[in-house]
Amino acid sequence: MTARARKSFHAIKAEMARRIAERVWAPGALIPGEEVLSVEFGCARATVNRALQELARGGVLVRKRKAGTRVALHPMREARFVIPIVRQEIETKGGTYQFKLLSNQVEKASPAIAQRMGLAKAKDMLHVRCLHLSDGRPYQYEDRWVNLDAVPSIRGETFETISPNEWLVTHSPFSQAEIVFHAGTADMEEADILGVAERDAVFIVERVTFVPQKPITFVRMIHPASHRMVTQL
Structure with missing residues:
Protein backbone atom coordinates (compact mmCIF):
# COMPACT_ATOMS: atom_id res chain seq x y z
CA MET A 1 0.00 0.00 0.00
CA THR A 2 1.30 3.47 -0.84
CA ALA A 3 1.41 6.18 1.82
CA ARG A 4 -1.58 7.84 0.22
CA ALA A 5 -3.56 4.58 0.02
CA ARG A 6 -2.86 3.86 3.68
CA LYS A 7 -4.94 6.90 4.61
CA SER A 8 -7.96 5.78 2.61
CA PHE A 9 -10.70 4.26 4.76
CA HIS A 10 -11.80 1.96 1.93
CA ALA A 11 -8.25 0.76 1.32
CA ILE A 12 -7.71 0.06 5.02
CA LYS A 13 -10.98 -1.86 5.27
CA ALA A 14 -10.11 -3.84 2.13
CA GLU A 15 -6.66 -4.72 3.49
CA MET A 16 -8.15 -5.92 6.78
CA ALA A 17 -10.71 -8.00 4.90
CA ARG A 18 -7.89 -9.51 2.79
CA ARG A 19 -5.95 -10.53 5.90
CA ILE A 20 -9.05 -12.22 7.30
CA ALA A 21 -9.92 -13.98 4.02
CA GLU A 22 -6.35 -15.21 3.50
CA ARG A 23 -6.01 -16.31 7.14
CA VAL A 24 -3.22 -13.85 7.89
CA TRP A 25 -5.53 -13.16 10.82
CA ALA A 26 -6.88 -16.63 11.61
CA PRO A 27 -10.41 -17.34 12.93
CA GLY A 28 -10.53 -16.57 16.63
CA ALA A 29 -7.25 -14.63 16.56
CA LEU A 30 -6.86 -11.39 18.48
CA ILE A 31 -5.87 -8.70 15.97
CA PRO A 32 -3.63 -5.68 16.70
CA GLY A 33 -5.18 -2.76 18.56
CA GLU A 34 -6.40 0.45 16.95
CA GLU A 35 -3.30 2.41 17.95
CA VAL A 36 -0.95 -0.17 16.43
CA LEU A 37 -2.99 -0.34 13.23
CA SER A 38 -3.22 3.43 12.88
CA VAL A 39 0.58 3.62 13.02
CA GLU A 40 0.93 0.80 10.48
CA PHE A 41 -1.54 2.36 8.03
CA GLY A 42 -0.41 5.92 8.64
CA CYS A 43 -3.89 7.22 9.44
CA ALA A 44 -5.98 8.55 12.29
CA ARG A 45 -7.16 6.09 14.91
CA ALA A 46 -10.77 7.09 14.11
CA THR A 47 -10.29 5.84 10.54
CA VAL A 48 -9.15 2.44 11.82
CA ASN A 49 -12.08 2.37 14.24
CA ARG A 50 -14.53 3.01 11.42
CA ALA A 51 -13.09 0.18 9.33
CA LEU A 52 -13.21 -2.22 12.29
CA GLN A 53 -16.79 -1.23 13.10
CA GLU A 54 -17.94 -1.92 9.54
CA LEU A 55 -16.22 -5.30 9.47
CA ALA A 56 -17.83 -6.12 12.82
CA ARG A 57 -21.26 -5.17 11.46
CA GLY A 58 -20.55 -7.48 8.54
CA GLY A 59 -20.00 -10.35 10.98
CA VAL A 60 -16.33 -11.05 10.29
CA LEU A 61 -14.95 -9.44 13.47
CA VAL A 62 -16.10 -9.63 17.08
CA ARG A 63 -15.40 -6.56 19.22
CA LYS A 64 -15.61 -6.66 23.01
CA ARG A 65 -14.81 -3.81 25.33
CA LYS A 66 -11.55 -4.38 27.21
CA ALA A 67 -11.13 -7.74 25.48
CA GLY A 68 -10.04 -6.42 22.09
CA THR A 69 -11.09 -7.42 18.59
CA ARG A 70 -11.01 -10.97 17.32
CA VAL A 71 -11.68 -12.58 13.98
CA ALA A 72 -15.04 -14.33 14.15
CA LEU A 73 -14.83 -18.12 14.42
CA HIS A 74 -17.92 -18.53 12.25
CA PRO A 75 -18.25 -15.36 10.16
CA MET A 76 -21.76 -14.35 9.17
CA ARG A 77 -22.28 -12.41 5.97
CA GLU A 78 -24.87 -9.68 6.06
CA ALA A 79 -27.18 -8.82 3.17
CA ARG A 80 -28.34 -5.22 3.24
CA PHE A 81 -31.60 -4.10 1.72
CA VAL A 82 -32.68 -0.57 1.01
CA ILE A 83 -36.24 0.60 0.46
CA PRO A 84 -36.04 1.24 -3.28
CA ILE A 85 -37.71 3.96 -5.29
Whole structure:
Protein backbone atom coordinates (compact mmCIF):
# COMPACT_ATOMS: atom_id res chain seq x y z
CA MET A 1 0.00 0.00 0.00
CA THR A 2 1.30 3.47 -0.84
CA ALA A 3 1.41 6.18 1.82
CA ARG A 4 -1.58 7.84 0.22
CA ALA A 5 -3.56 4.58 0.02
CA ARG A 6 -2.86 3.86 3.68
CA LYS A 7 -4.94 6.90 4.61
CA SER A 8 -7.96 5.78 2.61
CA PHE A 9 -10.70 4.26 4.76
CA HIS A 10 -11.80 1.96 1.93
CA ALA A 11 -8.25 0.76 1.32
CA ILE A 12 -7.71 0.06 5.02
CA LYS A 13 -10.98 -1.86 5.27
CA ALA A 14 -10.11 -3.84 2.13
CA GLU A 15 -6.66 -4.72 3.49
CA MET A 16 -8.15 -5.92 6.78
CA ALA A 17 -10.71 -8.00 4.90
CA ARG A 18 -7.89 -9.51 2.79
CA ARG A 19 -5.95 -10.53 5.90
CA ILE A 20 -9.05 -12.22 7.30
CA ALA A 21 -9.92 -13.98 4.02
CA GLU A 22 -6.35 -15.21 3.50
CA ARG A 23 -6.01 -16.31 7.14
CA VAL A 24 -3.22 -13.85 7.89
CA TRP A 25 -5.53 -13.16 10.82
CA ALA A 26 -6.88 -16.63 11.61
CA PRO A 27 -10.41 -17.34 12.93
CA GLY A 28 -10.53 -16.57 16.63
CA ALA A 29 -7.25 -14.63 16.56
CA LEU A 30 -6.86 -11.39 18.48
CA ILE A 31 -5.87 -8.70 15.97
CA PRO A 32 -3.63 -5.68 16.70
CA GLY A 33 -5.18 -2.76 18.56
CA GLU A 34 -6.40 0.45 16.95
CA GLU A 35 -3.30 2.41 17.95
CA VAL A 36 -0.95 -0.17 16.43
CA LEU A 37 -2.99 -0.34 13.23
CA SER A 38 -3.22 3.43 12.88
CA VAL A 39 0.58 3.62 13.02
CA GLU A 40 0.93 0.80 10.48
CA PHE A 41 -1.54 2.36 8.03
CA GLY A 42 -0.41 5.92 8.64
CA CYS A 43 -3.89 7.22 9.44
CA ALA A 44 -5.98 8.55 12.29
CA ARG A 45 -7.16 6.09 14.91
CA ALA A 46 -10.77 7.09 14.11
CA THR A 47 -10.29 5.84 10.54
CA VAL A 48 -9.15 2.44 11.82
CA ASN A 49 -12.08 2.37 14.24
CA ARG A 50 -14.53 3.01 11.42
CA ALA A 51 -13.09 0.18 9.33
CA LEU A 52 -13.21 -2.22 12.29
CA GLN A 53 -16.79 -1.23 13.10
CA GLU A 54 -17.94 -1.92 9.54
CA LEU A 55 -16.22 -5.30 9.47
CA ALA A 56 -17.83 -6.12 12.82
CA ARG A 57 -21.26 -5.17 11.46
CA GLY A 58 -20.55 -7.48 8.54
CA GLY A 59 -20.00 -10.35 10.98
CA VAL A 60 -16.33 -11.05 10.29
CA LEU A 61 -14.95 -9.44 13.47
CA VAL A 62 -16.10 -9.63 17.08
CA ARG A 63 -15.40 -6.56 19.22
CA LYS A 64 -15.61 -6.66 23.01
CA ARG A 65 -14.81 -3.81 25.33
CA LYS A 66 -11.55 -4.38 27.21
CA ALA A 67 -11.13 -7.74 25.48
CA GLY A 68 -10.04 -6.42 22.09
CA THR A 69 -11.09 -7.42 18.59
CA ARG A 70 -11.01 -10.97 17.32
CA VAL A 71 -11.68 -12.58 13.98
CA ALA A 72 -15.04 -14.33 14.15
CA LEU A 73 -14.83 -18.12 14.42
CA HIS A 74 -17.92 -18.53 12.25
CA PRO A 75 -18.25 -15.36 10.16
CA MET A 76 -21.76 -14.35 9.17
CA ARG A 77 -22.28 -12.41 5.97
CA GLU A 78 -24.87 -9.68 6.06
CA ALA A 79 -27.18 -8.82 3.17
CA ARG A 80 -28.34 -5.22 3.24
CA PHE A 81 -31.60 -4.10 1.72
CA VAL A 82 -32.68 -0.57 1.01
CA ILE A 83 -36.24 0.60 0.46
CA PRO A 84 -36.04 1.24 -3.28
CA ILE A 85 -37.71 3.96 -5.29
CA VAL A 86 -39.26 1.86 -8.05
CA ARG A 87 -38.74 4.60 -10.65
CA GLN A 88 -34.99 4.62 -9.95
CA GLU A 89 -34.88 0.83 -9.89
CA ILE A 90 -36.39 0.64 -13.37
CA GLU A 91 -34.32 3.50 -14.80
CA THR A 92 -31.10 1.97 -13.42
CA LYS A 93 -31.89 -1.15 -15.44
CA GLY A 94 -32.29 1.01 -18.55
CA GLY A 95 -36.07 0.95 -18.68
CA THR A 96 -38.52 3.80 -19.27
CA TYR A 97 -40.64 4.30 -16.15
CA GLN A 98 -44.37 4.96 -15.91
CA PHE A 99 -46.96 4.41 -13.22
CA LYS A 100 -50.73 4.27 -13.26
CA LEU A 101 -52.80 5.20 -10.22
CA LEU A 102 -55.57 2.63 -9.85
CA SER A 103 -57.28 3.86 -6.68
CA ASN A 104 -56.65 6.31 -3.85
CA GLN A 105 -59.17 6.52 -1.01
CA VAL A 106 -59.60 6.43 2.74
CA GLU A 107 -61.33 3.25 3.88
CA LYS A 108 -61.47 0.98 6.88
CA ALA A 109 -58.72 -1.59 6.88
CA SER A 110 -59.63 -5.22 7.47
CA PRO A 111 -58.76 -6.90 10.79
CA ALA A 112 -56.09 -8.88 8.90
CA ILE A 113 -54.38 -5.68 7.69
CA ALA A 114 -54.58 -4.15 11.18
CA GLN A 115 -53.03 -7.27 12.68
CA ARG A 116 -50.28 -7.29 10.06
CA MET A 117 -49.41 -3.72 11.07
CA GLY A 118 -49.48 -4.54 14.79
CA LEU A 119 -52.62 -2.51 15.52
CA ALA A 120 -55.12 -3.60 18.16
CA LYS A 121 -58.13 -2.97 15.93
CA ALA A 122 -59.09 -2.03 12.38
CA LYS A 123 -59.22 1.68 11.56
CA ASP A 124 -59.56 4.10 8.67
CA MET A 125 -56.42 4.24 6.53
CA LEU A 126 -55.38 5.51 3.15
CA HIS A 127 -55.60 2.67 0.64
CA VAL A 128 -53.61 3.28 -2.54
CA ARG A 129 -53.19 0.92 -5.48
CA CYS A 130 -50.99 1.56 -8.50
CA LEU A 131 -49.14 -0.20 -11.29
CA HIS A 132 -45.47 0.49 -12.06
CA LEU A 133 -44.41 -0.14 -15.66
CA SER A 134 -41.07 -0.58 -17.40
CA ASP A 135 -41.05 0.15 -21.13
CA GLY A 136 -44.84 -0.05 -21.06
CA ARG A 137 -44.91 -3.52 -19.51
CA PRO A 138 -46.22 -4.28 -15.99
CA TYR A 139 -43.31 -4.37 -13.54
CA GLN A 140 -44.93 -4.18 -10.10
CA TYR A 141 -48.46 -3.98 -8.73
CA GLU A 142 -48.42 -1.98 -5.49
CA ASP A 143 -51.27 -2.43 -2.98
CA ARG A 144 -50.59 -0.14 -0.02
CA TRP A 145 -52.24 0.83 3.29
CA VAL A 146 -50.99 3.96 5.07
CA ASN A 147 -51.58 4.75 8.75
CA LEU A 148 -52.90 8.33 8.72
CA ASP A 149 -51.99 8.77 12.40
CA ALA A 150 -48.34 8.28 11.44
CA VAL A 151 -48.40 10.25 8.16
CA PRO A 152 -51.31 12.74 8.30
CA SER A 153 -49.87 14.89 5.49
CA ILE A 154 -50.43 12.13 2.92
CA ARG A 155 -54.21 12.40 3.19
CA GLY A 156 -54.53 15.11 0.53
CA GLU A 157 -51.88 13.77 -1.86
CA THR A 158 -53.29 13.03 -5.33
CA PHE A 159 -50.31 11.01 -6.64
CA GLU A 160 -50.77 12.57 -10.06
CA THR A 161 -47.05 13.25 -10.51
CA ILE A 162 -45.39 10.99 -7.93
CA SER A 163 -46.05 7.39 -6.94
CA PRO A 164 -46.97 6.50 -3.32
CA ASN A 165 -43.73 4.52 -3.11
CA GLU A 166 -41.59 7.53 -4.00
CA TRP A 167 -43.65 9.92 -1.87
CA LEU A 168 -43.20 7.83 1.27
CA VAL A 169 -39.50 7.13 0.71
CA THR A 170 -38.82 10.86 0.40
CA HIS A 171 -41.34 12.23 2.93
CA SER A 172 -41.66 9.66 5.71
CA PRO A 173 -38.39 8.22 7.09
CA PHE A 174 -38.80 4.98 9.04
CA SER A 175 -36.82 3.52 11.93
CA GLN A 176 -37.67 -0.16 11.49
CA ALA A 177 -38.97 -2.45 8.78
CA GLU A 178 -40.18 -6.02 8.42
CA ILE A 179 -39.89 -7.57 4.95
CA VAL A 180 -41.25 -10.89 3.72
CA PHE A 181 -40.42 -12.44 0.33
CA HIS A 182 -42.43 -15.32 -1.04
CA ALA A 183 -43.79 -16.99 -4.15
CA GLY A 184 -47.50 -16.98 -4.88
CA THR A 185 -50.12 -17.24 -7.60
CA ALA A 186 -52.03 -14.34 -9.13
CA ASP A 187 -55.70 -14.01 -8.23
CA MET A 188 -58.17 -12.72 -10.82
CA GLU A 189 -57.60 -9.02 -10.04
CA GLU A 190 -53.80 -9.31 -9.85
CA ALA A 191 -53.68 -11.28 -13.09
CA ASP A 192 -55.73 -8.64 -14.90
CA ILE A 193 -53.51 -5.81 -13.63
CA LEU A 194 -50.22 -7.56 -14.39
CA GLY A 195 -51.33 -8.98 -17.72
CA VAL A 196 -50.75 -12.60 -16.72
CA ALA A 197 -53.06 -15.59 -16.47
CA GLU A 198 -54.99 -16.24 -13.29
CA ARG A 199 -53.02 -18.53 -10.97
CA ASP A 200 -49.78 -17.81 -12.82
CA ALA A 201 -46.72 -17.75 -10.54
CA VAL A 202 -45.81 -14.31 -9.14
CA PHE A 203 -43.07 -12.96 -6.89
CA ILE A 204 -44.41 -11.13 -3.82
CA VAL A 205 -42.75 -8.74 -1.39
CA GLU A 206 -44.65 -7.62 1.72
CA ARG A 207 -43.25 -4.81 3.83
CA VAL A 208 -44.28 -3.03 7.02
CA THR A 209 -42.38 0.10 8.10
CA PHE A 210 -42.48 1.75 11.50
CA VAL A 211 -41.51 4.85 13.41
CA PRO A 212 -41.09 4.25 17.16
CA GLN A 213 -44.27 2.57 18.50
CA LYS A 214 -46.28 3.35 15.36
CA PRO A 215 -46.66 1.58 11.99
CA ILE A 216 -46.38 3.78 8.90
CA THR A 217 -47.45 1.54 6.03
CA PHE A 218 -48.10 -2.01 4.92
CA VAL A 219 -47.49 -2.66 1.25
CA ARG A 220 -47.88 -5.76 -0.87
CA MET A 221 -45.83 -5.64 -4.07
CA ILE A 222 -46.56 -8.23 -6.72
CA HIS A 223 -44.30 -8.89 -9.72
CA PRO A 224 -44.51 -11.18 -12.75
CA ALA A 225 -42.61 -14.45 -12.33
CA SER A 226 -39.78 -13.10 -14.51
CA HIS A 227 -38.84 -10.55 -11.82
CA ARG A 228 -35.37 -10.84 -10.31
CA MET A 229 -34.13 -9.24 -7.09
CA VAL A 230 -30.39 -8.78 -6.65
CA THR A 231 -28.53 -7.83 -3.47
CA GLN A 232 -24.90 -7.88 -2.36
CA LEU A 233 -23.03 -9.44 0.54
